[in-house]
Amino acid sequence: MNLNLYIANKIRKGEITGKKLSGPIITVATIGIVLGITVMILSLSIGTGFKREIRNKIIGFGAHIQIVNYDYNSSYETNPIERDSAFVNQVLKIPGVKNVQEFATKPGLLKTKENIQGVIIKGIGKDFNWDYFDQIIVEGQKPDVTQEKTSNDIIISRTLARLLKLKIGDKVPTYFFQDRIRPRNFRISAIYDSSLPEFDKVFLFVDIRHIIKLNKWNDNQVTGYEVTLNEFDDIPELSSQIDLLAASKISPDGGLLRTTTIIQQQPQIFGWLNLLDTNVAVILILIVLVAGFNMISGLLIIILERTAMIGILKALGKQNHNIRKVFIYLATFIIAKGVLIGNFIGISICLLQKYFGIISLDPENYYLNTVPIHLNLLHILYLNMGTIVVSYLMMIAPSYLATKITPVEAIRFD
Known part of the structure; x- marks a missing residue:
């Protein structure tokens, strides 16, 4: 004992x-x-x-990694890159990559009878991953961007809807500034609420074909690709692999690609x-x-x-x-x-x-x-x-x- x-x-x-x-x-x-x-x-x-x-x-608004034009343009008025399905397939084959989707962005202005608000319109395509927005859409139905006809629906935040006194089904007068003012009337099909004021006050989502047409790009051009990973901690390693792959690609017009991570985009x-x-x-x-x-x-x-x-x-x-x-x-x-x-x-x-x-x-x-x-x-x-x-x-x-x-x-x- x-x-x-x-x-x-x-x-x-x-x-x-x-x-x-x-x-x-x-x-x-x-x-x-x-x-x-x-x-x-x-x-x-x-x-x-x-x-x-x-x-x-935050990742729901911008994915883990973005592949964009090698011009170091940090604004939302971007220069395009050429669509490349072979390149997308190469990225998808990298272990740890969950999804690759194309996107396009353009600054705009929402104007109602009583208020006016500057926004960023983000174009999404048929390859868009809806997992995050299925959780935060609080009213309405997400737009169908898979049809042959361009959808005129828009997703707006609850913050902007309250600020501009808008609701589901309302028309949203939107103005874009280039060589001349170009108006568009979108219809609100869904309202989301992420509880992130910095994003809710800015981002709206429409069919990517609207942004392509507004920017006067051809049908084969987009702002870039968003890459979603299985694990956040894999960003440093996988961003290096994707960057090497992107650096080897040269578009027909001589353009180059670069990558940027969500950490670099939102350092604060x-x-x-x-x-x-x-x-x-x-x-x-x-x-x-x-x-x-x-x-x-x-x-x-x-x-x-x-x-x-x-x-x-x-x-x-x-x-x-x-x-x-x-x-x-x-x-x-x-x-x-x-x-x-x-x-x-x-x-x-x-x-x-x-x-x-x-x-x-x-x-x-x-x-x-x-x-x-x-x-x-x-x-x-x-x-x-x-x-x-x-x-x-x-x-x-x-x-x-x-x-x-x-x-x-x-x-x-x-």
């Missing part, structure tokens, strides 16, 4: 005679670990969830999102330290309470390292129990929020309707391992206090 483990278990259960502070101290220490683990799981899940949700919203937003990682890391470190010091103070009190027991064990010939093991085992019991209960509570709260959306948010301030949750089992595993290791290491130093107590001092203390 492991005598050290047996004694530690007796202290944990309060079955050793003497002062009775061990029970409350162990309970407080366990609660500290439980709260720490619960808050860390919530912080990590909410931080990761918020970052993913905002990131997915992604810089802000990266700050969330720093905030979460600081929170996790602080909570681990607080839980660790809570454990240290609890273990010190238990050692002082069991001074007489330590003296008796030493008088009976118990070695210092064995006495230290008693309190290390005791700390292990507390940490293990706290981690298990904390995981159960933290993960349960996350699942409730994820599937039932109990806690809501103001989308005007937070860009989301509910608190976002993303549970990553690998992150939780690392979190638990880190907490256990740090807490265990912090217990080693206090355990040495027990080795400094002599039998004579123990008798006097008692």
Whole structure:
């Protein structure tokens, strides 16, 4: 029988005679670990969830990677590239690429009797991926851009609809400026709401053939291609591969291609999102330290309470390292129990929020309707391992206090 483990278990259960502070101290220490683990799981899940949700919203408007004309024109009044189905097929064959779609953009002006608003009209074709817009369209039906006849329908945001006092079925007088003013009347077929004011106030979506005609391009020209990937983290690697492929292509008119990532297009937003990682890391470190010091103070009190027991064990010939093991085992019991209960509570709260959306948010301030949750089992595993290791290491130093107590001092203390 492991005598050290047996004694530690007796202290944990309060079955050793003497002062009775061990029970409350162990309970407080366990609660500290439980709260720490619960808050860390919530912080990590909410931080990761918020970052993913905002990131997915931005990607929904511009994909992960864009392939455009090699002219470094950063405006929405773009120079075209030639359609190339062979090139598209080559990009689609790259592992990790989910979808490739053509697009075209053009600045315009919406004007009603009472208001006027500058916008960006984005043209979409039959290869457009509707997955994201199926989630954010709140009224109406998406336009059918697959027909032979050019669709006159337009998708407008709820923000613009309210600003311009428009609704489903209304005509939208739109003006484009080139050598002369060119008006168009689109019909609102759908209204979307992404809860991102920077995008909702600007972007409208129409049949790409309207943009091609307005720009006086031929039917084989578009602004470029948008490439959607399976994983956001693959952007650096896959953008390099696609860039090399694009660099090898020369259009009949001598034009070249280049790639740009969504991170390069929206550096401010992604810089802000990266700050969330720093905030979460600081929170996790602080909570681990607080839980660790809570454990240290609890273990010190238990050692002082069991001074007489330590003296008796030493008088009976118990070695210092064995006495230290008693309190290390005791700390292990507390940490293990706290981690298990904390995981159960933290993960349960996350699942409730994820599937039932109990806690809501103001989308005007937070860009989301509910608190976002993303549970990553690998992150939780690392979190638990880190907490256990740090807490265990912090217990080693206090355990040495027990080795400094002599039998004579123990008798006097008692």
